[in-house]
Amino acid sequence: MENTWPDSAGRLVDGGHVLPVRIYFEDTDFSGVVYHGSFIRFMERGRSDFVRLLGVGHTALDKGEHGERLAFAVRRIHADFFKPGRIDDLLEVHTAAEEMAGARLVLRQSVRRGDTVLVDARVTIVLITPEGRARRIPDAVRDRFQAAG
Amino acid sequence: MENTWPDSAGRLVDGGHVLPVRIYFEDTDFSGVVYHGSFIRFMERGRSDFVRLLGVGHTALDKGEHGERLAFAVRRIHADFFKPGRIDDLLEVHTAAEEMAGARLVLRQSVRRGDTVLVDARVTIVLITPEGRARRIPDAVRDRFQAAG
Amino acid sequence: MENTWPDSAGRLVDGGHVLPVRIYFEDTDFSGVVYHGSFIRFMERGRSDFVRLLGVGHTALDKGEHGERLAFAVRRIHADFFKPGRIDDLLEVHTAAEEMAGARLVLRQSVRRGDTVLVDARVTIVLITPEGRARRIPDAVRDRFQAAG
Amino acid sequence: MENTWPDSAGRLVDGGHVLPVRIYFEDTDFSGVVYHGSFIRFMERGRSDFVRLLGVGHTALDKGEHGERLAFAVRRIHADFFKPGRIDDLLEVHTAAEEMAGARLVLRQSVRRGDTVLVDARVTIVLITPEGRARRIPDAVRDRFQAAG
Numbered sequence: 001m002e003n004t005w006p007d008s009a010g011r012l013v014d015g016g017h018v019l020p021v022r023i024y025f026e027d028t029d030f031s032g033v034v035y036h037g038s039f040i041r042f043m044e045r046g047r048s049d050f051v052r053l054l055g056v057g058h059t060a061l062d063k064g065e066h067g068e069r070l071a072f073a074v075r076r077i078h079a080d081f082f083k084p085g086r087i088d089d090l091l092e093v094h095t096a097a098e099e100m101a102g103a104r105l106v107l108r109q110s111v112r113r114g115d116t117v118l119v120d121a122r123v124t125i126v127l128i129t130p131e132g133r134a135r136r137i138p139d140a141v142r143d144r145f146q147a148a149g
Numbered sequence: 150m151e152n153t154w155p156d157s158a159g160r161l162v163d164g165g166h167v168l169p170v171r172i173y174f175e176d177t178d179f180s181g182v183v184y185h186g187s188f189i190r191f192m193e194r195g196r197s198d199f200v201r202l203l204g205v206g207h208t209a210l211d212k213g214e215h216g217e218r219l220a221f222a223v224r225r226i227h228a229d230f231f232k233p234g235r236i237d238d239l240l241e242v243h244t245a246a247e248e249m250a251g252a253r254l255v256l257r258q259s260v261r262r263g264d265t266v267l268v269d270a271r272v273t274i275v276l277i278t279p280e281g282r283a284r285r286i287p288d289a290v291r292d293r294f295q296a297a298g
Numbered sequence: 299m300e301n302t303w304p305d306s307a308g309r310l311v312d313g314g315h316v317l318p319v320r321i322y323f324e325d326t327d328f329s330g331v332v333y334h335g336s337f338i339r340f341m342e343r344g345r346s347d348f349v350r351l352l353g354v355g356h357t358a359l360d361k362g363e364h365g366e367r368l369a370f371a372v373r374r375i376h377a378d379f380f381k382p383g384r385i386d387d388l389l390e391v392h393t394a395a396e397e398m399a400g401a402r403l404v405l406r407q408s409v410r411r412g413d414t415v416l417v418d419a420r421v422t423i424v425l426i427t428p429e430g431r432a433r434r435i436p437d438a439v440r441d442r443f444q445a446a447g
Numbered sequence: 448m449e450n451t452w453p454d455s456a457g458r459l460v461d462g463g464h465v466l467p468v469r470i471y472f473e474d475t476d477f478s479g480v481v482y483h484g485s486f487i488r489f490m491e492r493g494r495s496d497f498v499r500l501l502g503v504g505h506t507a508l509d510k511g512e513h514g515e516r517l518a519f520a521v522r523r524i525h526a527d528f529f530k531p532g533r534i535d536d537l538l539e540v541h542t543a544a545e546e547m548a549g550a551r552l553v554l555r556q557s558v559r560r561g562d563t564v565l566v567d568a569r570v571t572i573v574l575i576t577p578e579g580r581a582r583r584i585p586d587a588v589r590d591r592f593q594a595a596g
Contacts, residue, residue, distance in 0.1 A: 004318075005388065008388055020306050022306060025180070026186060028179035029178065030178070030181050030505075030509075031174070031509075033179070035174055036521040037487045040483070044322060044324060045324075048323065052386070058323075059385060075527065075528055078524070079525075081520070083579075084579065087179050132530075156453070157469060157537055171455060171492070173488075173495050180371070180428075185372040185375075186335055186339050189335045189338050190471075190473045193334075193335065194471050197471050197472065198469070201535070207328075207534050207535055208533075208534060222329070223379055224378065225379065226375060226377045227375075228374065228375045229373065233371075235506075236505050236509075237499070239455055279330070323476045323478070324476065324484060327477070328472065328475035328477070330479075
């Protein structure tokens with residue numbers, strides 16, 4: 001099915017990844033614009049599809065294909081909300097790897113409407129076991145991020 | 150903490166269960182009222198707290214305390230949406246067991262503002278293993294539902 | 299931006315509309331599969347993009363471009379949940395108009411993984427004013443649905 | 448109905464506000480714990496109920512009861528995620544006003560299980576008109592926050 005729907009995981013671009021995100025009823029609130037928490041979800045979609053296109057799927061991590069059962073967990077979010085998004089908008093989530101050390105990966109992300117930045121964020125994720133123990137990012141994963149950077 | 154917050158799982162009432170639900174930004178959409186999908190979430194909260202007060206927690210089911218690892222899954226929802234909910238509303242989810250047979254439990258649920266019914270639904274849930282196999286509702290669980298009816 | 303991302307509103311197909319939907323963390327729950335309420339959201343995405351490709355955007359309706367301020371509201375959902383969805387899945391939402399009368403439109407929708415139907419539903423929506431009064435579906439909108447059927 | 452359900456908006460405490468939050472299926476993800484975006488929603492609930500108990504409801508703001516139509520919007524979130532939350536947990540959202548200047552209010556928030564801090568955050572909100580223009584926080588509102596601090 002992946003071939004039937006081109007760009008269904010966004011696109012790798014020079015220095016990172018871009019994912020289109022459509023605004024539906026579920027993403028808005030009674031104030032008439034996008035609920036701030038929806039942007040937090042959109043950025044997670046961008047991160048997931050970035051690592052997917054790098055060949056590091058959640059399913060594979062969860063099945064232990066990188067040594068033991070692993071999952072990415074969010075440790076820190078610093079986000080600035082500059083402009084509102086609106087129903088029917090087709091926004092883009094831009095994601096780039098900024099720093100990698102041990103179990104930790106820092107990403108710079110923004111949500112944009114054309115050239116306008118609606119939200120700008122720095123997100124720290126760590127690789128952990130089901131018991132919550134941090135694990136060094138495997139070299140294979142690390143290499144792919146660095147090649148994408 | 151449970152004692153500190155009375156009614157934090159709603160209340161068992163004659164014939165079923167009632168749970169208060171506050172409407173926040175997250176529950177509304179740009180049309181100015183509660184998003185229809187939010188009512189689906191509220192009814193799940195009502196079911197969860199109903200079984201919690203009957204002594205059948207999700208955690209206990211998941212840990213196999215009723216024989217093997219089990220979880221409730223939704224099989225069917227028939228819902229009528231009559232009236233809108235609004236920001237700041239304090240609604241109530243009413244839940245009653247209507248029918249029980251084998252692995253299957255049919256619940257009648259409504260979401261109300263005072264005496265006004267906003268949503269009326271019939272929801273069928275089944276008890277399944279992690280592999281998705283249906284399992285007869287244990288007698289202990291069955292007895293508690295029947296006593297609550 | 300619409301041109302940059304082909305299929306960003308799915309595709310009109312013979313008899314209706316198809317929209318790809320990716321499963322992210324936000325769509326799943328602790329039982330390991332897709333939360334049933336997420337399917338309710340996916341079907342709304344399918345309906346929104348179906349009417350979008352028919353030329354009936356929420357924004358245009360809300361601005362009164364079809365006579366007065368209007369919005370679609372959900373009146374009834376009958377949904378059967380057959381199979382679980384999983385993280386990383388690329389599902390499809392299939393939508394077809396089944397019946398149209400006055401203010402009311404009945405749609406048949408399913409969520410599928412390849413040829414497997416995970417969820418099958420019949421959803422009734424009505425066109426209403428901001429005050430909640432039902433309005434006859436405008437002929438222009440009606441004609442487009444019928445041409446798509 | 449408010450009287451029927453004590454604590455339905457949490458409680459004002461010395462220096463701020465506390466709100467109990469139950470963890471349901473909808474709040475968790477396939478990794479088995481609470482989805483990070485759910486904590487963002489919980490903190491908004493805490494802020495809403497804090498201002499509600501201070502007598503500053505969203506409905507009143509939206510109706511212009513403080514001079515013109517107003518709403519709180521989130522401008523910045525700095526959040527650290529320390530520990531996972533789990534299904535059936537009864538957590539608490541703690542909120543305190545930290546700084547107020549012009550249109551801007553900075554809140555310190557945490558989500559806790561008993562004495563354990565799961566998430567710690569600093570959230571900046573601003574008071575805006577429907578057109579997105581910042582407005583000085585009315586003295587009446589300001590006074591209530593300061594009295595609560």
